[in-house]
Amino acid sequence: MEPLVTPEWLAANAGAPDLRIADATYHVSLAGEAVRDAAAEFTTGHIPGAVFMDLAGFSDTASPLPSTMPGPAQFASRMGKLGLGDGTRIVLYDDAAHRTAARAWVMLRAFGFTDVALLDGGLGAWTAAGLPLETGAVAPRPRHATPRDTGAGLRDLTQMRAIVADGSEQVVDARSAARFTGDEADPRPGIAPGHMPGARNLPYGRLLNPDGTWKRGDALAAAFADAGVDLDRQLAMTCGSGITASVLAFGAHLLGREAAVYDGSWTEWGGLADTPKATGAAA
Known part of the structure; x- marks a missing residue:
């Protein structure tokens, strides 16, 4: 599939x-x-x-x-x-x-x-496409589910501290430009404005066409390139809470790259007093 x-x-x-x-x-x-x-x-x-x-x-x-x-x-x-x-x-x-x-x-x-x-x-x-919808609640038939891995493709706070310190992975932020630069306050109380030092900014909507379908091929690759993202590097995607970072990870996957997602994202990073933070455009 x-x-x-x-x-x-x-x-x-x-x-x-x-x-x-x-x-x-x-x-x-x-x-x-x-x-x-x-x-x-x-x-x-x-x-x-x-x-x-x-x-x-x-x-x-x-x-x-x-x-x-x-x-x-x-x-x-x-x-x-x-x-x-x-x-x-x-x-x-x-x-x-x-x-x-x-x-x-x-x-x-x-x-x-x-x-x-x-x-x-x-x-x-x-x-x-004119395809039908179904209404009402659904009663699924249960089926055993076996986790075959735990935490694959995710990054935690300790890992992200090391990544920001040594630049071993390229951090890409899916939030809006205004939230990334710090020109707009974070919508969650108590969270600092700005972004992780060294991060690039690629708002997740740039991976999609106006009708909500995904860009593909050269158009998708151009969205990453225009944001200064090097797809040949290991990538760590972040956002506000790990949701739209996943959009970036899926977009990279469509281009044959595998990217990790920082699960805590800016809500965790920006809520801590001892994490380094930057404001303004990507350096």
Whole structure:
């Protein structure tokens, strides 16, 4: 299965016995953003056969940070209850401003589930293609899910301190330019403005076409190059809480590169007094 599939491909293959479809819509609901209920939206209309992944339920409840990755037991329990278990291929989609299916993709790969794809353009592309929606709640058939890895493709605070100190990996920040430079205050209280010293800024929306589909090939590579990102270096992606950093990681994957995601991202880094911080444009 290719990492990016079209609505037409998904409609043609949805009946395959090993294929599962998951709605990974999650609304971050930062200050100034409209409040939306992803679970309610799912019951109103979703791709036939899909289950609602509820990324909030996959987040580590013991962490003070938002949206951090779950432990293996929590991950396996949630996946199993949704029927997203061993021996399945999984197609993820969303209808979220922050392209949260990419976050689910990073999470599944972190636990060794690699036969996973995104629906290009998400739910919007599905409906634009004139394909039907299903309504109502879904009762998945449980299936055992075995984490085959833990933390693959992720970076933690200790690792990021070393990376910023020695420049061993190129840090790429998916937040808006105003938040990166510090011209705009962080939407989360108590978080400093600015970015990690040495980071490049590539707002995640630059990887997407106006219709929400992914840029490909030269156009996608140009988005990275225009931000000063060297795709031949090891990459560590960051953002506000690890969600849109996952968009950058998936974009790099489409270009044949593997990038890590800093799970705590700026909410962790910017909330600490002893982490180095920079403001202004990328140096």
